[in-house]
Amino acid sequence: MAGNWEQLLSRFKELQNFGSAIALLRWDQEVMMPPKGNQARASSMATLEGLFHTRLTDPALGDLLAELSTDDSLGPDQAASVRVLERDYDKAKRIPEPLIRELAEARAIAYQSWTQARSADDFSLFEPHLEHIIDLKKQEADAIGWEGERYDALLDTFEPGVTTAEVEAIFSELVAGLVPLVERVVDTAGERPEWLSQPFDEAAQESFCRWLVETLGFDVVGGRLDQSPHPFTITIGPGDVRQTIQTTSSSLLPSIYAAMHETGHALYEQGIPKDMLELPIGQVPSLGMHESQSRLWENLVGRSRSYTDFLLPNVKEHFPQVGMISPQDFYQAVNWPQRSLIRIHADELTYNLHIALRLELELALFRDQLEVSDLPQAWDDGMEKHLGVRPDSDADGVLQDVHWSSGLQGYFSTYTLGNLYSVALFEKASNDLGGLHDDLRKGDVTRLLGWLRDNVHAHGYRYPASELARQIVGEPVGSKPLLAYLTAKYEDLFSA
Numbered sequence: 001m002a003g004n005w006e007q008l009l010s011r012f013k014e015l016q017n018f019g020s021a022i023a024l025l026r027w028d029q030e031v032m033m034p035p036k037g038n039q040a041r042a043s044s045m046a047t048l049e050g051l052f053h054t055r056l057t058d059p060a061l062g063d064l065l066a067e068l069s070t071d072d073s074l075g076p077d078q079a080a081s082v083r084v085l086e087r088d089y090d091k092a093k094r095i096p097e098p099l100i101r102e103l104a105e106a107r108a109i110a111y112q113s114w115t116q117a118r119s120a121d122d123f124s125l126f127e128p129h130l131e132h133i134i135d136l137k138k139q140e141a142d143a144i145g146w147e148g149e150r151y152d153a154l155l156d157t158f159e160p161g162v163t164t165a166e167v168e169a170i171f172s173e174l175v176a177g178l179v180p181l182v183e184r185v186v187d188t189a190g191e192r193p194e195w196l197s198q199p200f201d202e203a204a205q206e207s208f209c210r211w212l213v214e215t216l217g218f219d220v221v222g223g224r225l226d227q228s229p230h231p232f233t234i235t236i237g238p239g240d241v242r243q244t245i246q247t248t249s250s251s252l253l254p255s256i257y258a259a260m261h262e263t264g265h266a267l268y269e270q271g272i273p274k275d276m277l278e279l280p281i282g283q284v285p286s287l288g289m290h291e292s293q294s295r296l297w298e299n300l301v302g303r304s305r306s307y308t309d310f311l312l313p314n315v316k317e318h319f320p321q322v323g324m325i326s327p328q329d330f331y332q333a334v335n336w337p338q339r340s341l342i343r344i345h346a347d348e349l350t351y352n353l354h355i356a357l358r359l360e361l362e363l364a365l366f367r368d369q370l371e372v373s374d375l376p377q378a379w380d381d382g383m384e385k386h387l388g389v390r391p392d393s394d395a396d397g398v399l400q401d402v403h404w405s406s407g408l409q410g411y412f413s414t415y416t417l418g419n420l421y422s423v424a425l426f427e428k429a430s431n432d433l434g435g436l437h438d439d440l441r442k443g444d445v446t447r448l449l450g451w452l453r454d455n456v457h458a459h460g461y462r463y464p465a466s467e468l469a470r471q472i473v474g475e476p477v478g479s480k481p482l483l484a485y486l487t488a489k490y491e492d493l494f495s496a
Ligand code: ZN
Pocket: 261, 265, 291, 294
């Protein structure tokens, strides 16, 4: 009879294999599947997810974890692995089976009603379904359990160990610093350069993105790059990390910067050490830490003056219509600040204000201070307060994001946590390495990627994300580094 640890590993292997099959079905659904295959696919995935849940909540696994959690002979990575799997087990165990099924069904219906409501620009089509989702998510949070407030349980799903109180404190500092900065900067920027919204050949965009992701270190033998309606990155299993891009004929920069973003996610997944991938700690610790890597490559590298200096001649070669633009003008263009209505098109400066609004609204909903029927009004008021613009349609307002229809309440803050971590980590890397911007000006990312591999990727899920960041940077990561970085960058770029 195999020892407890070996038994745990073989059960974990089985869970991983289920996970791989589910991930592959999901990738195929987004990238390859013909539209008519949707219903059968949803059914296959529900079956596999049900099996996964049954295996994860097997009481025999619980017994094994209970024994191993008091076993002093385990090494630190083994003990951390037991903690990680125990967390998943406990959480899955607490949510009653009927609630899981009801949520899955409600999500599918809400998602459909959301797409209809958005194209009809009519929130009332989505309203009853969102009400149902919020009600079920409250039940889910109460089933999982919480100490401070209900929203903690939702947040903890995406950002283990981080509390609502912590996140709220970070956002209140950020908003206080960003709103006046936006006031100072945006109105001095003037007219948006015209070439930003000119047509660009899509095949040329795709081949440029292919070149770019490889230049940044994406291993194409251990991954793929395809097109999909929404760019994303997914790991099928060891040696198979897939990312997608989306090109549109109406502009150039969105595809390029989304490719850098997804490459950041993919490099992280490809950077988890091979021998760690067999263990429960062989994964990313949180969505915020995942996002720190995508944002670091997209913004700290991709939108820096040094890297845009490297990028510009290559852009000109592929896209002659960009014309005689100067390096300074190009650098400004990729950082153009705008009071925009749509989060996914927001620049670095205003992005976190879009997130602040979503967090405020979610908190109000889960604290029973806001009714779903009052959401559109609250959304528009919040946009005016934070960004100084008011949507004139629900489609460009409260209906713009997919998250709420998919039951992803608690998710949004991880984007901003990722931004905070990205700045703190990049600054530490710059200090440790010295001369980093000289590397970037030549397009050489070897030393930076090596630093991230050693300091971030190599740890997998040994520690919670905030703890990992604290260990690397030497202090808890709050709002200050991000605010200082954005202030310096934007005051330099667009000073009157
Ligand atoms: Zn991302």
